[in-house]
Amino acid sequence: MSPRREVAQKERRLRRARFIERYLLERDSADRQKQDAAIADWVLAPAERLIRTEYWDRRGTGHESCAKKTDTLDPVFVVPLPMSPFRTIKFRLIALGVALIVLGVLVRLFVMLPAVRDRVHEVVAEAQLSIAAYVAGDIGRSLQRRSDLVGELAGTLPPALLQQPEQLAAWLGERERLNPLFARGLRVLRPDGALLAQSPKAAEHAHLPTTPALSEAGWFSTALASAVVISTPRRDGFEGRPVTVFAASVRDAAGRVLAVLAGESRPDVGGFLEALQQARLGASGGFLVIFPAGRLFIASDDPMMALQPIPDRDRSPLLERALTGRPGADIVIDAQGIEALAAIAPVPGTDWLVVAHRPTGEVSQPIAELRRLLWHNSFATIIFLLLVMLVFLPRLLRPLTTASRALREMAEGERELAPLPVTRRDEVGDLLLGFNSLVGRLNEKEQALLQTLEQLDELAGTDALTGAWSRHRFHEVVGREIERSRRYLRPLAVILLDVDFFKAINDRFGHGTGDEVLQAVAECLRGVLRKPDSLTRWGGEEFLALLPDTDLESALALAERARAAIFAHDFEGVGRVTASFGVAELGETESRDEWIARADAALYRAKKAGRNLVEADRTALGRPAAHGGLIQIVWHPAFESGNPQLDAEHQGLFDEINALWVLIVAERPFEELRVAIDALFDNMVRHFYDEERLLQHIGYPDLAAHVQLHEALTRQAAVLIKDFSGGRGDIGALFTFLARDVVAHHIASKDRDYFPYVRSENGGSEDGEIGA
Ligand SMILES: Nc1nc2c(ncn2[C@@H]2O[C@H](COP(=O)(O)OP(=O)(O)OP(=O)(O)O)[C@@H](O)[C@H]2O)c(=O)[nH]1
Missing domain, CATH: 3.30.450.20 (PAS domain)
Incomplete structure (x- = not known):
């Protein structure tokens, strides 16, 4: 996806999430409630997917079952590739240390040592020059003594x-x-x-x-x-x-x-010159006396050279310089071809020169030793540094490596997202504090997200984790079921169950596994329940089964089957899981909440008695005897039009007429009758409206006549109801009109005229709902 589209998509998600937030805040108003269903369809479903996906992604529990149900959104975390050992801080520090040492060695070798060597040469050259000058002076004095003696003898x-x-x-x-x-x-x-x-x-x-x-x-x-x-x-x-x-x-x-x-x-x-010829300068240096004008070695520490002519190759720049009267010291190549440091001084009173020479190898001996020392020292330092780093760095970096391992495990979902202990108040400690505060904020957001999710589940009517109904949906339905039960004098029961020791499962195996257990429990329950029964996620690990047309004994039997099914199930990675059950049948006069509270009390007793048990509450038992033998309008498959919604509405009207009859026979109070009649009238009018929309949609040719029939029936019903409400009318006349004219003559007879059209059009929209 292009970056632009990505940004646009994220903005859209954000807008939707904000809308939901606003909606949730305002939705308490009566008007809003009416819009629940529509909003759940077009806004909440995708938003829920978004939030749920991000929630699970963030939790990083690898909650695949949930993630599979959602759209494929961009992953929130990208799990990094395994770290190369060469990119670790430890390696970098060691490499830096070694590099610094090597750099230091190179600088000393190639910058400092040459400078020291030059300086040593200078100092030695100066010393050698002094020695040469001293020797030359000594030779001059010897010569002078002899000349003086000869002169004196000649004179005397x-x-x-x-x-x-x-x-x-x-x-x-x-x-x-x-x-x-x-x-x-x-x-x-x-x-x-x-x-x-x-x-x-x-x-x-x-x-x-x-x-x-x-x-x-x-x-x-x-x-x-x-x-x-x-x-x-x-x-x-x-x-x-x-x-x-x-x-x-x-x-x-x-x-x-x-x-x-x-x-x-x-x-x-x-x-x-005897002493001079035997004298040594250093280990292998010595002296020469040369007679430059005669190109002759007069004396040398090498006897073979004495009185030999100076070969041309020995005429170094230094000698040349000395020959021209400018003695000094310099590096020369001596007669043996060896590089030497030579100092030349003139012999006073003669044109002889004294050369003090010493091989540069010998002069530089301390430097060579220094260099060797440097190498040994550097090598030892590197080894020492490596040892120190290998021993102490892991200790030093332990909080960092421990923290990074923990973070990786959290990112990969192997560990719960939780604050990490801060053991040191240093940079790593700071980092961990930052992480911990981030976790705190994330937890807050997660809680908020969970709440939103629960609210969304409520609105959507289904719990996303288990697929069971939400409480909201249950409350919508249970009222009607109670009404129906009382109207037809049919039994109605609930089973409330709670998974045993579920906290321990969470603690031991993690929330992800806990969720899987809840899903499996829901599956077990669904496998036991019958078609008309419904399953509601009552709380965290609590479920409620609503069982229409079921008395206490049957409900107890069903609960026992459910208990056994859960007990027998092998929960992957967890083993055996049990649940405790409380069962209650709806009492004659009790409210919904009283009834469920009795089931809850029974569940509590089951827990107290040791868990993995079914307990019943019989305190409010006793319902009016069924009115057997009453005349009832019976639904027949021939009345089915082929459109599910119309058929459901028709059946609903059948039921309501029957229920009204039960009330009349039971001589229920006027007010109760009036409420039932008003509801029936409302449903009849809404049905006519829906029917006309469908007929218009499929192009039914007799629509106009059919609409006139609806109007006539509506008018007539309204007059009769008004009379009855005003105390003037007869309930018998009203009931007869509704049962005979509306249900028997119109719904069960006249409506069948359009059935072929509906069937050929398949009842409008694909899902059978009446389209716009
Ligand atoms: N995994 C997961 N855990 C949940 C969910 N909802 C609630 N819980 C956890 O369920 C646990 C319920 O624990 P308790 O109420 O103490 O009950 P229990 O451990 O089952 O013990 P008894 O009911 O007395 O047998 C709590 O730890 C909740 O956090 C959920 O949707 N998923």
Whole structure:
């Protein structure tokens, strides 16, 4: 259905419900009562269906029998699909917790750790730079000490000794002993490079060629030209050991060069670089001394690299920068191809550089440990969180899960709609309070709806649950039955019954099952009652059977059969159910209410006596003896026209004439006769009217003549009744006119002329009622 039509339909229902409400409020007025039947037809029936359906839907008791009887209206509740475990709050909270932890880990891994690593590198680089600068300073001082010594010796060497080689050698030996800074001793060379004298240590190495060869030695020519010179370390030609020469010229007073004093030092053994070559920076870092201008490693923690040329691949941006005089610290790829943090500092007084290097892997070791710790920590946190959530969340959410289970059961009709206990004053408590107040309001509405339903049942005449008559209908009918019973002196009895312990059935099996029991009880009763008997839903679980033409003994027998039928019935899901019965026959003069009160008293006694019993009330027994032998007008099937309504009206007039005769014979008071005659006249006139409408409807050709007959009979009856009422007329004449002229001559004779027309038309409308 389109949304528009849906809305329109709902509005229509609403208007109808409002109309009913208004109607119910106002219907006490006399005028309204006349409209009951019509309204029940065109308004109340659909409205009742609507309200009843919504009522049962809302009760959600799965009351199928009732729901089946009603139109298919939109369901009020849509039962949700089963909840996926991934949509539960528990799962979402756990997922949120894990997501937050993972997010935290990722942030720490990819944002914080790199920042920390960079900062650690910076700090380590600064420290390494300081170390490099310190080492470079130390090397510079060692070199300086040696240069100073060579310069001092050259300056203090007596020129006269140059002519006395032996004394010169002794002098050198003496100096060497005092300052053993040159591992390969001291030598004095003539300006042409020839050896003049040498110290004992130098003599030990005399078998070695001069290192480096003077012809190639830049240091010698430099020493001739300037004060003190330090040669580039070179491997000696024989042992391949690194050697550095410190040299200074020996001059006379006029400043002429007389000789060159040279001290040879082994930087690696006992020299100024020995400690450096063995020193370690961290676990695997170390130091290098390089001579950038000569593209040479002067010293290295790797002995193989000492005095090796610097390969091009080692020329990192840092080295390039250092070569251009801007030392500093940076990440470089070292000679082994390993990423290292290198700090470069110049050696004062030389153009050498000290490199302090350390693999970045080692520098970043704390960061790697931190990362590992972070992973372990995160993993442990996730496990801990999961455990906490798995243990505590169910506890925390228990009120919510309990409430939602209860609500689902209520929605599915497995549980009575009722307030839920509020155990905590938190959000869930608030939710439950809201639900409970909603249930309260719903109950109020349900009560109002039930009342409306009962009123509707009253108006409709039938109880929707059991199909029995409503009290309203019973009261309409019972008056006529009492009248008929008294008129024809026929017995009339009622059976009042009440289902035993019905509250317990409701409490134990639910209202839905209780209703089914009531339906089954009604069925049992219907199976026992005869055609003219009627069954009324007297109250909640009380029924009343009205039994025309039945005396007390017969009613007792019937009640006993009904009791046995209920007792023998197997009520599905409930088992055995019993009922208690009270029976009373209408007394001669008692009112309707007195009569039913006696049946009720009998029922009460049956309950008191132990239930599942039939009790009779005989206190008002005694009716006038039947007037056997009286003349009666007897109905015959030949008088049937074929139209049920006309036939019913004809039969009613037969009955009323007979009843009038009984009253006349019984010499009932004038007033009683007058009431009966007035009623008979009214019914006769209404019948004529109905008959004429039908004849007009079917096109009866002699309608005009028939109408004239009706008018004549009506006129005549009115005159006779007026005379009788005024005390002038004779009741015998009036009765004779009514019995003979109206009933015998007209109804039983003249009316039969139109029977063929009625039969061929089937009496007007389909259900036999006289149409408009
Ligand atoms: N299911 C259902 N229950 C109803 C209906 N009308 C009334 N009732 C219930 O019927 C029960 C009647 O209980 P009581 O009056 O205490 O009588 P009982 O339990 O039958 O006990 P005794 O009559 O003493 O045997 C009440 O609980 C009413 O709520 C109805 O239409 N359907």
